[in-house]
Amino acid sequence: MRKYLQRPLGPVLVAALFAMLLCPATTHALGLNAAMKKAQAHVDSGEPDKAAEILRELQVDHPDSPMVAYALGSALYASAKRLAALETPDTAIEAYAEAERHFARAAQDTQPDRKREAEFARITAKTGAALLISPEERYEDALRALRETVAAHEQFLREHPGHAGAENNLDLLRLKLKELLQHSPEQQEQEKQDQPPDDNKQPMDFFLNVGTDLPGATVESEGNTARLVVPEGGGARP
Incomplete structure (x- = not known):
């Protein structure tokens, strides 16, 4: 009660x-x-x-x-x-x-x-x-x-x-x-001091700044990993 x-x-x-x-x-x-x-x-x-x-x-x-x-x-x-x-x-x-x-x-x-x-x-x-x-x-x-x-x-x-x-x-x-x-x-x-660091808490700006010179290619980020996505056929040709 x-x-x-x-x-x-x-x-x-x-x-x-x-x-x-x-x-x-x-x-x-x-x-x-x-x-x-x-x-x-x-x-x-x-x-x-x-x-x-x-x-x-x-x-x-x-x-x-x-x-x-x-x-x-x-x-x-x-x-x-x-x-x-x-x-x-x-x-x-x-x-x-x-x-x-x-x-x-x-x-x-x-x-x-x-x-x-x-x-x-x-x-x-x-x-x-x-x-x-x-x-x-x-x-x-x-x-x-x-x-x-x-x-x-x-x-x-x-x-x-x-x-x-x-x-x-x-x-x-x-x-x-x-x-x-x-x-x-x-x-x-x-x-606060006893809490382990969280590696996943990274600034997203870092991954947004990742670029590529490949035509048509893009960068996808997940957690602290960046992945290059290339269009089928290897991208645009001159």
Whole structure:
């Protein structure tokens, strides 16, 4: 069965995870939940940037809220994915990095389950950025970033063994790292040097320049061999 990179939860699901932080009977809590749902609606409609705007404003009033930090990280993660699809990797990498920072703030939560999911979201955002670095243009940077994400997932699984999403992602990242190591610039150069010369790959111009003084005769070339074709009767006679 094919595996796919597991992603962090969205703001509405996060609201459920962090529900114990709120008192549903208060206007304060209702306003927070309404803003979260509005942000999620923007994400669902393909407008994660608008969701991020709402959540940044919300964070001004709730600077210490792990829920808001996680939700903002989720919106930025969605924005990064959209930017990556638009083939703007540098901007997408910046969005992933910002998402990672907000997930890290959410991971300061003292409740174990919420802390775990925020930390998983953080390393997932880190992975998203790492996978956008072009090995063809920045091989060493791509290799270093990929190794860091593998190490981050291994550390996460030591602290949270059996986490299905992290296990799935680690398998994919290890495979990606193996492929990258097998296609290093040095390896590719060595493969070129190890290829035997192909004598058949000769410039055709060489054979096209082969001529004859025999009237009516022609030259046919095949591979690296030229053959003289003389008309029946030995060619035209004066």
